[in-house]
Amino acid sequence: MSIEAAGARGTRRVAIVGAGVLGLAAGRALARRGVAVDLYERWPDVAGMASAFDLGNGVWIDRYYHHLFQSDREMTALHDELLPGELEWHRSTVGMYADGRIWPFVSPLDLIRYGPLAPADRVRLGLAVLRLARRTDWERMDEVSALDWLRRACGERALEKVWRPLMLGKFGDDAPAIPLAWLWSKLALRRQKLSGGGAAKERLGYPRSSFRAICVALADDIRRHGGRVHLDREVVRVDRDGEGFALRAAAPGAYRLPAGTAPADGERTARADAVLLTTPTHVARRLAAWGDAYAARLDAWTYRTAVVLLLELRDRFSGTYWTNVVDRDMPFLGLIEHTNLVPAERYPARYLYVSNYVARDDPLARMGTDELLRHYAPALRRVNARFDERAVLRAWSFREDAAQPVPRIGNRRRMLPLATPIDGLYVANTTQIYPEDRGTNYSAKLGREVGERLAGRT
Ligand SMILES: Cc1cc2nc3c(=O)[nH]c(=O)nc-3n(C[C@H](O)[C@H](O)[C@H](O)COP(=O)(O)OP(=O)(O)OC[C@H]3O[C@@H](n4cnc5c(N)ncnc54)[C@H](O)[C@@H]3O)c2cc1C
Structure with a gap:
């Protein structure tokens, strides 16, 4: 049965598992169309x-x-509608850490001055990026390995000095299988937003009270339209129950345990006529009784885990907002100095994110905050000789297992349709965002579209 048919039949109550951007946007679209909607979220927020x-x-x-x-129109429109004046645009600075220093990497002039590459390689790299960003045949690019294309287009030296460290850092052993279409969409979208002001004037958006604010506003709007958002409600099982579904949830506080380990609490079973899972595919896999063929499709999806250390510092760490670390001896992939984008006066101190993407079982994914800080400190000192871990005011670390879905060559054929083989049960998550890279904008757009289709209004 198609999603449209579910709406046409007149779905009475829809349950959404997950209150991230996608689930909230879907819930809002449903609630605004008069469908009774319940969101179930594992975390207390x-x-x-x-x-x-x-x-x-x-x-x-x-x-x-x-x-x-600036190409993130769905999120911009949501802010304009629900939180006017909240989204601000700030001048961004991007750099590459290589050969012991941060090289500015925003404008064509920066590329011409990029010392780690010989002048001829810089020109070749610049022309290749321009050529790639102008292409539109993304389905052909879905059949080509990004690293193979980059080797041919930019040469072995640019591959080793720029692309391979970036792609290995993000995708590890899977890097050779990443399709060119994935890289293309990142470059093409970036170019789109630059078309007005030129590369040197890149502006990035940030909501005054963090990205959570729009999520809170979406949840409020769902409630205003009669929907319900249940927090601290981890769904552990979704089963057919007559014409609809029974959703079994764990007892309060389950978020303190590893996901998926808490048992169902007999008191917490809810009913729905249709269910939308917005969880990662490996969570969707364990929630329902799928047939073998569909289970294999879910299993085929893997993710890279984000490990992020956030440091609160008294002083500025660098002069750059976003630094890609392309030195393979360094133990992290990126340095994001938030207070070099958003004015530091808004915050009690300066904030630096140290970013990594790793395999789920990587030792880094198990390190605590202090251990991560000790592990990274010598490398942070290589970037800024004055860095002293004893001067860090506070530190936090976060891990997200399903941070980055891994696309593979021929990815468009692996993508799951929204409707699953179980009538009335749907899946929408970041694996269905492609060739664009996952991001809040595309989760908001996919969520709205799924909600509209489930409500039978398209
Ligand atoms: C390090 C990092 C940097 C990023 N940078 C950017 C950026 O600069 N710009 C940008 O736009 N995007 C960025 N993103 C991506 C962006 O955050 C995500 O694409 C987006 O938030 C995904 O929303 P979602 O609703 O699809 O998924 P999620 O946010 O993962 O939502 C799924 C929800 O389901 C819940 N859940 C899971 N299992 C259950 C269960 N059994 N029962 C109930 N609830 C459950 C989860 O707790 C979660 O809240 C970044 C992500 C990471 C990790």
Whole structure:
């Protein structure tokens, strides 16, 4: 049965598992169309990967660094509608850490001055990126390995000095299988937003009270339209129950345990006529009784785990907002100095995210905050000789197992349709965002579209 048919039949109550951006946008679309909707969220707060925490005195900061590009129209429109004036655009600075220093890497002039590459290689790299960003045949690019194309287009030296460290850092052993279409969409979207002002004037969006604010506003709007958002409600099982579904949830506080380990609490069973799972595919896999063929499709999806250390510092760490670390001896992939994008006066101190993407079983994914800080400190000193871990005011660390879905060559054929083989049960998550890279904008858009289709109004 198609999603449209579910709406046409007149779905009475829809349950959504997950109150991240996608689940909230879907819930809002349904609630605004008069469908009774219940959202179930494992954590005691909304926003999922876009969540934030209070630094004290009501100043919120994202657990994972976030910004919007000017091409992120869905998120921009949501802010304009629900939180007018909240989204601000700031001048961004991007750099590459290589050969012992940060090289500015925003404008064509920066590329011409990029010392780690010989002049001829810089020109070749610049022309290749321009050529790639102008292409539109993304389905052909879905059949080509990004690293193979980059080797041919930019040459072996640019591959070793720029692309391979970036791709290995993000995707590890899977890097050779990443399709060119994935890289293309990142470059093409970035180019789109630059078309007005030129590369040197890149501006990035950041909401005054963190990315959580729009999620809270979406949840409020769902409630205003009669929907319900149940927090601290981990769904552990979704089973057919007559014409509809029974959703069994764990007891309060299950979020303190590893996901999926808490048993169902007999008191917490809810009913729905249709269910939308917005969880990662490995969570969807364990929630329902899928047939073998569909279970294999879910299992085929893997993710890279984000490990992020957030440091509160008295002083500025660097002059750059976003630094890609392309030196393979360094133990992290990126340095994101939030207070080099958003004015530091808004915060009690300066904030630096140290970012990594690793395999789920990587030792880094098991390190505590102090251990991570000790592990990274010598490398942080290589970037800024004055860095002293004893001068760190506070530190936090966060891990997200399903941070980055791993696309593979021929990815468009692996993507799951929204409707599953179980009539009335749907899946929508970051694996269905492609060729764009996952991001709040595309989760908001996919969520709205799924909600509209489930409500039978398209
Ligand atoms: C390090 C990092 C940096 C990022 N940077 C950016 C950026 O700069 N800009 C940008 O736009 N995006 C960025 N993103 C991506 C963005 O945060 C995500 O794409 C987006 O928030 C995903 O929303 P979602 O609702 O699809 O998924 P999620 O946020 O993962 O939502 C799924 C929800 O389901 C809940 N859940 C899971 N299992 C259960 C269960 N059994 N029962 C109930 N609830 C459950 C989870 O707790 C979660 O809240 C970044 C992400 C990371 C990790």
